[in-house]
Amino acid sequence: MRTRLFAALSLIMMLVLVASCAKAPQDQVQSAQASLKAAQDAEAGTYAKDAMANAEQQMAALDEEMKAQQGKFALFRSYGKTKELASAAQAAADSAKNAAQEGKARARDEATAAINDAKAYADSTRTMLEHAPIGKGSMTDIQAMKQDMATIMMNLSEADSAFAAEQYNEAKAKADAAKSSAQGIQSSIMQAREMARGHH
C-alpha cells in the first residue's frame, strides 16, 4: 500500500516538474519585441521597408506560436519552437534596425550633398549678381534677381530645417529645387551680360 502511494506521489511530482519546465520564454519574447520597437524607432518603416516587413512577419509568427502554446493544456505545452521563433524575430528586427540606420545615413548623406551643392550654387550666383552689369536698363532686373535669390535662400533655410528635423527626403527636394532656381538666375545673368555687351 505504502509503495503504491509513493509511486503515485512520485508520478504527480514528475508531472508537476515537467509542467513547470515548459515555461514560456518571456525574456526572449520581450527582447524580440524590444528589438522590433528599436527598429520602428530607427524609422525602418521609411528607410528599410522590406526588412521591417520581414521583422513584423517574424514577430507575427512568434505571437501565433505563443498563443498556440498558451491555448494548450499545461502538460502538453512545448516552447522549443517559440524560442527558435523568438531568436529569428529578434535577428530580423535587429537586421531591420541596421538596414534603417544605413538607409537613413544614405539619405542624410544625399541631403547633405544636395544642400551643400545648392548653397555653393547660391553663393556663386550671389557673387555673379554682385558683378552683374548694372546699367539703366538692367538695374531693375538685377534687383528682381536679388529678390529671387532671397527667396531661394529661404528655401535653403527650409531645407536646413527639414534636415535638422531628420526629414532628409524633403530636405533634398528643397535643396534641389533651390539649386535649379539658382541655375536659372545664373543663366539670366549670362543673358544680361550678353545684352550688355551687345549695347556697348
Add this chain to the structure above:
Amino acid sequence: MSRLRIFALSGLGLLLLVGLSFGLPLWTGRARYPQIERDIANRAIEDARRDEANHWAPERYASAVNAFKAGVDEGIRQRGRLIPFQNYAVAEDRFYAAAQNASEAMREGKSARLGMASRAAEMIHLAQDVIHEAENSVRMVPVGFIPRMRLQKSRMSLSEATLYTRNGRYDDAFDKAKDAQSDALWVLTATGAAASRYLDSDLVRQWRNWVDQTVAESRAGQSSAIVVIKEKNRVDLYQAGRIRKSYNADMGRNRLSSKLYAGDRATPEGRYYITQKKGRGDSKYYKALVLNYPNAADRKRLAHAKTNGQASRGLGLGSLIEIHGEGGRGQDWTYGCVALSNNDLDDLFTRVSVGTPVTIVGGDGQSGKFSDLARRLSAPPQ
C-alpha cells in the same frame, strides 16, 4: 451470447466509434489546418505591400491583414481542441478572404497610384501654365517683393513636385504642384489688380479726351503734335490733325503707373509741350526733346497724394522728362523718359519744335498690353 462476447463486441463498437470520431474529421479535411490557404494569403499580402498597396489602398490592405490575423487566431483556437472537435472551415474562409482582399488592394492600389500620377501630372501642367502666365504678367507689370517672392516660391514648388514625381511620390507631387499653382495664381491676381487701372472707365475717358483735344488743336492750328501711348509703346506724330508717323518707344520701368514723384521710374501721364531741343553732345542719350514736366496737374497730384498719405512728405516731383535716343530696345527700361531709337529720334527731331504739344496717355481705350492683361485676368476662368 456469452457475456464475454457481448463485452468484446461492445469494446469493438467503442473502438470503432472513437476511430471514426478521430478519423472522419481528418479524412473529410475538417480537421486539416489550412496551411496552403494561409501561405497563399500571406504571399498575396506581401505582394500587395511590396506594391505599396498599404499606402495607395490602405483600407482594403488593412482588411486583408485583419482577415489574415483572424484566420491565424481561429487556427490557434481550433488547434487547442481535441481532433473530433476541430473545424478549420472558418480559418480557411478567413485566409481566403485575406488573399482576395490583398489582391483587390493591389488592384485598387495600382489604380489609385496611376490615378494620382495622372492627377499630379495634370496639376504640374496646370501649374506650369499659370506660372508661365504669371511670369509674363510680372515681365509687363512691375511688382513688389512679396509677389516676386511668391512667384519664385511657386517655381521652386513646381521643381519639388517634379522631383517627387520622379520618386513615385505622386501625392506629394500633387500637393506641391497645387501650392505652386496657388502661389502663381496669387501673383496673377496681384498683377491683374495692378493693371486694372487700364480698364478704369473714368481714366480711359480722360486719356481719350486728352488725345482728342490734342488732335483737334493740331488740326485747328495745322500744326504738329505728339501723342505717346504707353501701353502700346508707341509715339504718334500728328500733323494737321492726322497721324503722319508712328515710332516704337521704350517707357519707364514702372510701366503701369503714372509718374507721381522723383525716382518712381514711371512715365508721367498728362498734357505737356517741348521746352527744349538738345542736340548731340547735350544729351546723355544721343539727342533729347525736353518736356515741361512737372506741370501744374503733376504738382497738384503729388500734393493730394501727400495729404492722403499715399506719398511721404519729403518726396519731390523730379524733373527732366524727355523724349530721348538710345531706345528701340524692345523693353521698358528708362527712369520715366520716352526713348526712341536714334534713327527715329533724328526723324522726329526735324518734324517738331519747341512748343509742340506732347500728350502722354496710358492707353487709348482700345487694345493694349496692360488693358488686354487686365481684361484676361478679370475674365472668369474657362
